[in-house]
Amino acid sequence: MDESHVVVLGAGLGGTIAAYEIREALKGKARVTVISKGDDYWFVPSNPWVVVGWREPEAIRVHLPSVMEKRGIAFTGAGARQVDPDANRIVLNDNSYIDYDYLVIATGPDLAFDEIAGFGPAHHTVSICETAHAAAARDKFEELCANPRPIVVGAAQGASCYGPAYEMAMILDTELKRREIRDKVPMTFVTPEPYIGHLGLDGVGDTKGLLESEMRNRHIKWITNAKVASVEPGMMHVEEVNEDGSTKKLHDLDFGWAMLMPPFRGVAALRGIEGLVNPRGFVLVDKHQRNPKYRNVFGLGVCIAIPPTGPTPVPVGVPKTGFMIESMVTAIAQNLKEIFAGAEPTHEATWNAICLADFGDGGVAFVAKPQIPPRNTNWSSEGKWVHLAKIGFEKYFLRKIRKGESEPFYEKLALHVLGIKKLRFD
Numbered sequence: 001m002d003e004s005h006v007v008v009l010g011a012g013l014g015g016t017i018a019a020y021e022i023r024e025a026l027k028g029k030a031r032v033t034v035i036s037k038g039d040d041y042w043f044v045p046s047n048p049w050v051v052v053g054w055r056e057p058e059a060i061r062v063h064l065p066s067v068m069e070k071r072g073i074a075f076t077g078a079g080a081r082q083v084d085p086d087a088n089r090i091v092l093n094d095n096s097y098i099d100y101d102y103l104v105i106a107t108g109p110d111l112a113f114d115e116i117a118g119f120g121p122a123h124h125t126v127s128i129c130e131t132a133h134a135a136a137a138r139d140k141f142e143e144l145c146a147n148p149r150p151i152v153v154g155a156a157q158g159a160s161c162y163g164p165a166y167e168m169a170m171i172l173d174t175e176l177k178r179r180e181i182r183d184k185v186p187m188t189f190v191t192p193e194p195y196i197g198h199l200g201l202d203g204v205g206d207t208k209g210l211l212e213s214e215m216r217n218r219h220i221k222w223i224t225n226a227k228v229a230s231v232e233p234g235m236m237h238v239e240e241v242n243e244d245g246s247t248k249k250l251h252d253l254d255f256g257w258a259m260l261m262p263p264f265r266g267v268a269a270l271r272g273i274e275g276l277v278n279p280r281g282f283v284l285v286d287k288h289q290r291n292p293k294y295r296n297v298f299g300l301g302v303c304i305a306i307p308p309t310g311p312t313p314v315p316v317g318v319p320k321t322g323f324m325i326e327s328m329v330t331a332i333a334q335n336l337k338e339i340f341a342g343a344e345p346t347h348e349a350t351w352n353a354i355c356l357a358d359f360g361d362g363g364v365a366f367v368a369k370p371q372i373p374p375r376n377t378n379w380s381s382e383g384k385w386v387h388l389a390k391i392g393f394e395k396y397f398l399r400k401i402r403k404g405e406s407e408p409f410y411e412k413l414a415l416h417v418l419g420i421k422k423l424r425f426d
C-alpha cells in the first residue's frame with residue numbers, strides 16, 4: 001500500500017513524543033520518519049544539575065535510533081540543511097533529501113549568542129541550553145570553586161526562557177553553601193524582566209513575592225529591566241533602563257563565572273521562508289498548530305511564534321514549557337488523525353503553563369491557565385516537594401522517551417486529578 005509519509009523534524013522534548021503519538025494515532029495510515037541533528041536525545045531540564053555535578057550527562061541521554069526502530073519509526077540524525085515547503089522536501093546536511101506529505105516542525109531554538117558582543121560559550125560566558133554546554137560550564141564552575149570570584153546569572157534581552165535562569169542561580173547558591181565557599185562568591189541576577197518573577201508570563205500566582213524573597217534570603221542581588229551591552233573576559237557591561245526605555249544606570253559587573261539565557265530565534269533551515277516563519281524564523285501556526293500558508297505543515301514547541309504577554313521596557317519573550325509543548329503534540333496527533341479521516345482538524349492545545357523550578361534544596365512550582373492573564377488558574381507554591389517532584393519528572397520523562405510510550409495511563413490520571421487538560425475540548 002502506498003502510505004502517506006509524516007516527517008517530524010527535530011527530536012527534542014517535543015519531537016520525540018510527537019513521533020510516538022503520531023505513530024499511534026495514524027497506525028496503518030502513514031509511515032513516520034524523524035529527522036534530528038545527532039542520534040541522541042538529552043533531557044535539557046536537568047542541565048543545571050550537570051553544571052554542579054549532581055548529574056552526569058550520560059544519565060540524561062537516550063540513544064534514539066534503536067528506540068525509534070522498536071516503535072517502527074524511521075530515523076536519521078543527519079540534520080536538515082533546508083526545508084522546502086513548496087516542494088514538500090527537506091534537504092539534509094549530507095545532501096540527501098526526504099519528501100513528505102505532512103511535516104511537523106519541532107526544531108527548538110537557535111541560540112542567538114552572536115547578537116551580543118563577547119556573549120556565549122564561544123566567547124566569555126557559559127551556557128546551559130545544551131547538555132554539552134552544561135558539561136563545559138561544569139569545568140568552569142570547578143575552576144571558580146578553586147579560585148572563588150563573583151557569579152552573574154540570568155537572561156539576556158529578548159530571552160524567552162526564565163525558569164532555568166532562576167534555577168541555576170538557586171542551585172549554584174545551594175552547591176556553594178555545601179562547599180562552604182558561598183561567602184566568597186557574590187552573586188548578581190541580571191534580567192530583562194520588568195520585575196523578579198515575571199517569567200515572561202507577567203508573573204504566575206505570587207512568583208514575584210516568592211522569588212524576590214528567595215533571592216533576598218540567598219543574598220542574590222538583582223538588576224531588572226536590564227540589557228547586556230557587551231561582555232569581555234571577566235566583565236559584563238549592563239544597561240539598566242527606565243519605564244520609557246531611557247538609561248537608568250550602567251553597570252560593569254566583574255565575574256569569574258557567568259551564564260545568561262540567550263535570545264532565541266528559529267533554526268537556519270527555516271529562516272527566511274515567506275509565510276512559513278516570522279522575521280525571527282519562528283514557525284507561524286494557527287489555533288490547530290497548523291501553518292496558515294502551508295496547510296500540510298504543523299509546528300510545536302520552542303520553534304513556534306507566540307506573541308509576548310504585553311509590552312515591557314526591554315523585550316521579554318513568552319516561555320514554552322514542557323507541558324505546554326506536550327499539549328501541542330497531542331493536538332497535532334489528533335488533528336492529523338482527523339485529516340486522515342477526511343475531516344477538518346478541531347483540536348486546540350491549551351498552552352497551559354505548568355512549571356517546576358528546582359533550587360536544589362526546595363523550589364517553586366506554578367500553574368498558569370491560560371498562559372495570558374487574566375487567568376482561571378493562577379497558582380504558585382514553594383517547598384522541598386518541588387525538588388523531589390522535579391526528580392520524578394526527569395525519571396518519568398526519560399522512561400517515556402526510552403520506552404517510546406506516547407502517554408501512559410497514570411499520567412492522564414494525575415493530570416485529570418489536578419484538573420489540567422491538554423486539549424481545549426477533551
Ligand code: FAD
Pocket residue numbers: 009010011012013014015035036037038044045046047048079080081106107108109128129130161163164267269300301302303320321322323325354355356
Ligand atoms: P528541543 O528540546 O530544543 O528540541 C529541538 C530538537 O531539534 C533538538 O533535538 C535539535 O537537535 C533538533 N534540531 C535543531 N535544528 C535541527 C535541524 N536543522 N535538523 C534537524 N533537527 C534539528 N521546560 C519545562 O517545562 N520544565 C523545565 O524544567 C525546563 N527546563 C529547561 C531548562 C533549560 C536549560 C532549557 C534551555 C529549557 C528548559 N525548559 C523547561 C523549556 C523547554 O521545555 C525545553 O527547552 C524543551 O527542550 C523544548 O522542547 P522542543 O522540543 O521545543 O525543543
